[in-house]
Structures are given as structure tokens and as C-alpha cells.
Amino acid sequence: MDVRTAAADTGTKARTRRAILDAAVTVLTADPAASLADIAAAAGVGRTTVHRYFPERADLTTALQQMGWEHVVQATRRARLTEGTGAEGLDRLCQEYFELGNVLMLVFNYSAPDGDVTWECDPDNQSVLDLITRGHHDGSIDPTLTGPWIRDILWALLYAAWQQSRTGVASRHQALDSCLRALHKVVAP
Amino acid sequence: MDVRTAAADTGTKARTRRAILDAAVTVLTADPAASLADIAAAAGVGRTTVHRYFPERADLTTALQQMGWEHVVQATRRARLTEGTGAEGLDRLCQEYFELGNVLMLVFNYSAPDGDVTWECDPDNQSVLDLITRGHHDGSIDPTLTGPWIRDILWALLYAAWQQSRTGVASRHQALDSCLRALHKVVAP
DNA sequence: CCGGTGTGGAACATCGATGTTCCACTATCG
DNA sequence: CGATAGTGGAACATCGATGTTCCACACCGG
Incomplete structure (x- = not known):
């Protein structure tokens, strides 16, 4: 043992x-x-x-946060952000994040009360910002939208899409599809 | 007296x-x-x-919810949803909602735990859906995006924009501007 | 079979939030 | 000036969540 x-x-x-x-x-x-x-x-x-x-309760919430961010990191890796155009990588990232479901919602909600260091505790925050910058340069992402703002839009859309799916307003697939199309239209130059 | x-x-x-x-x-x-x-x-x-x-605490939260929705209703009225194209009305609605600031965040957050009847308790929910339908017909709003989904996108973008403004990432004006541009691109046919 | 491991439940102490009561203080108005 | 409304604070009871301890039970491998 x-x-x-x-x-x-x-x-x-x-x-x-x-x-x-x-x-x-x-x-x-x-x-x-x-x-x-x-x-x-x-x-x-x-x-x-x-x-x-x-x-203690704090031990549980800490472990939850840790597990949640680990899932996010793995999803980010699966999205292979360095391949293809910036917009394509963002598309894959959106799909991977959506699959996280409740875990994403938990990370999303629990970050706010703890403090405003939400994104600084995401190990892959920089990877995403770099991806968007690449999209700015390769012409696949509107350069008038800043990296942080697009990142926040991504999360906000995912939150809305997941709520739609969770409350039965739309099927899981429909919600993801709507989300991807909205994201695509927003980032298009 | x-x-x-x-x-x-x-x-x-x-x-x-x-x-x-x-x-x-x-x-x-x-x-x-x-x-x-x-x-x-x-x-x-x-x-x-x-x-x-x-x-009781419940009395306070009830009064808060009531006040919050009243503000939302007044903002909806100020947006004059029946004037101009659907997209124009949505634009005005976004601006009015953004001005509500913390009140909007409170309504947004407190609705979730209570139940999934979030939108049914909004007296002006139907007005907004009607506005979007009008936009579908007058060609100013992408008809492939459903009313409820656009409404949720609006709220999600407002949430993200307000967070940006609240945490100092962007100024209040910059946040609103980013939000309006993102919304405009999403709903454009 | 037996000892260790993991578990569930009961019982208890503690703590913070809540709700209630009572009294003193202040300002305003007749 | 005196009455009244509005307020603040102290004290208390209560309640639910939390954290701890202890013991009994079940399972599993030697």
C-alpha cells in the first residue's frame, strides 16, 4: 500500500x-x-x-477550483491553438470549452466573488490572448476588438449557450451551433 | 400624517x-x-x-428583485422599441440596459438560483421578443438567430462589458462601445 | 476466519447569521 | 417646550451549517 x-x-x-x-x-x-x-x-x-x-469547506472549493482549471487547461490543449488561423483556433476552443459543461459554469461563477484575479489564475490565459493576436495578424479576427474583450465574449456566449441547453430551451447541439455562429460573426473582420 | x-x-x-x-x-x-x-x-x-x-431577509431580496425589474421595465420603455428598425431598437435597448449597471447584474445573478423562470418574470420579455421578430422581418436582424437566443446574447454581452468596466480593464464608455459593436455584428444578417 | 480499511450515522460543540425585544438618544413639529 | 417619529445599540434566543468525535457495520485480502 x-x-x-x-x-x-x-x-x-x-x-x-x-x-x-x-x-x-x-x-x-x-x-x-x-x-x-x-x-x-x-x-x-x-x-x-x-x-x-x-x-473544511474551503478545502473542497479549492480542490474544485483546481480541478476545474485543470479541465480548462486540458480543453485548451485539445483545441491546438497554434494550428490554422486565429479564428479557426478560437472555434475549436469554443467547442472544447462547451463540452466542459457544468465545470465551465463553476469556474465562471466561482471566480467572481473570490476577487478580480479571475484570468490571472488561468494558466492558459496567455495562450488564448496569443491566439487572438495571431488572428489579428492573419486577418481572421477583427483587429478592432481587443484580446481580453474577445476572451470575455467567448465566455459570455458559452455561459448563455449553456444556460439555453440546461433549461431545455435548446438542445445541446443547437446551443453549441448558435454559440459558434454568434462567435464567428463577432470576430469576423 | x-x-x-x-x-x-x-x-x-x-x-x-x-x-x-x-x-x-x-x-x-x-x-x-x-x-x-x-x-x-x-x-x-x-x-x-x-x-x-x-x-426578514427574504423581504429585502423580494423588494430588490421588484425594484430591479422595475428599472429594467423603465429602461425598456426609454428604448422605444417600436421605433425604427429592429436592430436600431436593440441598439437603444443595449445602451439603456448598460446604464442600469449594478442593478442589471443583480437581476442577472439573482434570477438563476431562484429557478429557471428568469425571463417569464420579466414583464417586458415579450416586447423584446417582438422587437427581434420585427428585426427579422425588416431585414435588420439575422433571421437564423432565434429571439430568445439574441436576448440571451444581449444579456451575456452586457454582463461581460460591465465586468470589464467594473474591474477597470476598460472605461465605462469603451466597454459600452465594444458591447454595442459586438452586438451589432452578431445580429447583422 | 480475522484484521485492516473505508464508510455511515449519531451525538455533540461551535460559530455566524438571523430575528426579536427593549431602551436611550435625537430631531422635528405642533 | 413637550410629544412623537425615527434611529442606534445592546442583549438575547434561535437556527442552520460546520467541524469533531466515537462507534458500529460492511467489505476485502491474507
């Missing part, structure tokens, strides 16, 4: 931890003020178990 | 009530989980006084 402790990603403990984190994502996106009891119930575990993995 | 009781909009009580509501908007947009003590301090009144005007 000693050797496996560090890398026990498939053990019982790791599975329980994942279950708690997943449930927390779902519950907290629906109600950011949900209690630990709610999260425990949603995860199908006892409240005691939650405290066993995350002694 | 008997006669004035109902219409005492300028009296001491009315001013205190306004001060509490205004402070609540500011404080709750910054931190939705702020305590009544925080709001009282921001309003420059005692916590007792807050309870005197709003016996």
Missing part, C-alpha cells in the same frame, strides 16, 4: 473523492450556497465521509 | 428605504452571500433599522 498511496488513482478512495467532486460540481452550479449535507447526499455518501476527504 | 402615509415618497422613511436598497445592490453584487450587517453598514444605518424596513 505504501507504494500505491501516491498513485492510487483507481482505488476506492480515489473513486469516492471523484464522486464527491462530481456531485459538488452539479450541486454548486445549481445553488452556489448549497450545504455540505446537500453535496454529500448528491454524491451518495455520508456527510462524515465528505469531511474525511475535505476537512 | 395620515394622508401622506401612502404617498410619502420623499419623507425620511422613504429615503432610508432607498439607502438600504441602494446599498444592498452594491454589496450583493460584490458578494451575493453578504450578511445583513454588511448591508446595514454600507447603507450607514443600524442593523435594527434594516429589520424595521425588511423584517
